[in-house]
Amino acid sequence: MTDDFEVLSQNIEKVIPENGLKKKLETAKNEKRQLIIKLGADPSAPDIHFGHLVVLKKLKEFQELGHKVIFIIGDFTGMIGDPTGKNETRKRLDKETVKKNADTYAKQVFKILDKEKTQIRFNSEWFEKISIYDFLALSSKYTVARMLERNDFQKRYSGNKPISILEFLYPLVQGYDSVEIKADIELGGTDQEFNLLVGRTLQERYEQEPQIAMVMPIIEGLDGKQKMSKSLGNYIGLNDEPNDMFGKIMSIPDEILPKYIKLLSFRSPDEKDKILSQLKEGVINPRDIKMDFGEEMVSFLYNEELGKSAKSNFITQFVKKDIPNDIRTTLIDSGKAIDIIQSLDNTLSKGEIKRLIKQNAVKFNNEIIKDGFDNISENGILKIGKRKIFKLKIK
Numbered sequence: 533m534t535d536d537f538e539v540l541s542q543n544i545e546k547v548i549p550e551n552g553l554k555k556k557l558e559t560a561k562n563e564k565r566q567l568i569i570k571l572g573a574d575p576s577a578p579d580i581h582f583g584h585l586v587v588l589k590k591l592k593e594f595q596e597l598g599h600k601v602i603f604i605i606g607d608f609t610g611m612i613g614d615p616t617g618k619n620e621t622r623k624r625l626d627k628e629t630v631k632k633n634a635d636t637y638a639k640q641v642f643k644i645l646d647k648e649k650t651q652i653r654f655n656s657e658w659f660e661k662i663s664i665y666d667f668l669a670l671s672s673k674y675t676v677a678r679m680l681e682r683n684d685f686q687k688r689y690s691g692n693k694p695i696s697i698l699e700f701l702y703p704l705v706q707g708y709d710s711v712e713i714k715a716d717i718e719l720g721g722t723d724q725e726f727n728l729l730v731g732r733t734l735q736e737r738y739e740q741e742p743q744i745a746m747v748m749p750i751i752e753g754l755d756g757k758q759k760m761s762k763s764l765g766n767y768i769g770l771n772d773e774p775n776d777m778f779g780k781i782m783s784i785p786d787e788i789l790p791k792y793i794k795l796l797s798f799r800s801p802d803e804k805d806k807i808l809s810q811l812k813e814g815v816i817n818p819r820d821i822k823m824d825f826g827e828e829m830v831s832f833l834y835n836e837e838l839g840k841s842a843k844s845n846f847i848t849q850f851v852k853k854d855i856p857n858d859i860r861t862t863l864i865d866s867g868k869a870i871d872i873i874q875s876l877d878n879t880l881s882k883g884e885i886k887r888l889i890k891q892n893a894v895k896f897n898n899e900i901i902k903d904g905f906d907n908i909s910e911n912g913i914l915k916i917g918k919r920k921i922f923k924l925k926i927k
Contacts, residue, residue, distance in 0.1 A: 575633035583760035756785035779919035870904030
């Protein structure tokens with residue numbers, strides 16, 4: 533148990549109560565049972581990113597030590613919308629969008645977790661069956677005063693900004709998930725601490741032993757300032773193509789690279805300490821660390837061959853300044869640059885393409901495209917931003 537505690541207590545922001553993890557592990561050992569470990573995520577966007585990976589790695593550690601991991605996809609809570617960190621009422625998602633995003637979540641988590649040892653639950657399972665009387669009973673388990681202790685609600689209330697009753701219900705609904713599965717431990721980022729504590733309170737009110745709240749650190753996104761977020765566009769997605777993922781990793785700001793290595797690398801603690809020491813002493817180029825880290829992460833999330841290939845392609849493309857040999861030729865009709873770019877990469881909106889063109893980030897045969905309505909009518913190499921290259925051939 534001591535060894536288990538040492539493994540599980542690494543890279544944690546805090547545990548509530550402070551000695552709770554050790555006690556839970558002791559109880560599980562004495563009772564010869566698995567602990568029920570909970571992580572909940574609302575499918576507000578289709579991608580799980582490296583920010584989620586911090587918590588998923590900890591779940592994997594629990595799993596490898598024999599405990600039961602339950603990943604709750606908040607398809608019901610997702611339609612309410614988590615008010616955490618919001619200074620205004622957020623737009624509700626429709627049921628179809630939430631379901632579509634939820635389907636992708638279930639697939640992505642198995643890049644990290646053992647599918648055979650992971651239980652996926654959707655909280656609509658219980659909330660679509662609960663009666664209005666039971667829901668009113670749930671609403672009576674928490675007070676408005678306690679809810680207003682939450683920082684974001686407090687700021688909005690004092691600033692005379694509206695808070696909907698629906699938003700007050702969100703922490704209760706999320707917390708009730710812990711009651712439903714009888715969670716022993718729930719994991720979440722520092723921004724989720726209030727919600728984790730609501731789960732503890734509700735379990736007590738429903739005469740269950742309260743869960744341990746394991747608060748995990750949050751990593752900043754590629755801007756180096758704000759937390760990694762799909763909505764901010766500063767994220768590295770678990771479903772990013774290998775070359776894109778590697779390229780994004782290479783753009784991690786040097787000042788937050790140690791945090792990425794510490795929290796996300798799967799290397800041993802001793803290896804990570806050595807890397808962090810080298811970075812601190814300035815005896816190694818951060819670019820070399822990013823390359824090794826990029827290869828490691830692509831290899832883990834895809835396979836070793838793609839990890840090596842992504843690294844080789846990056847070196848060829850950006851270090852040697854050459855065009856990779858393995859770029860596929862794409863047949864296109866001649867036409868306006870903006871239309872061709874959108875047909876090649878449908879993840880880019882016309883507004884985003886115009887912004888890239890304005891920033892001189894789009895080139896055809898090494899010539900900057902200055903106007904999206906310029907025609908592309910010959911064979912050549914199209915570069916979009918730093919990482920996307922297309923070899924074009926006119927039909």
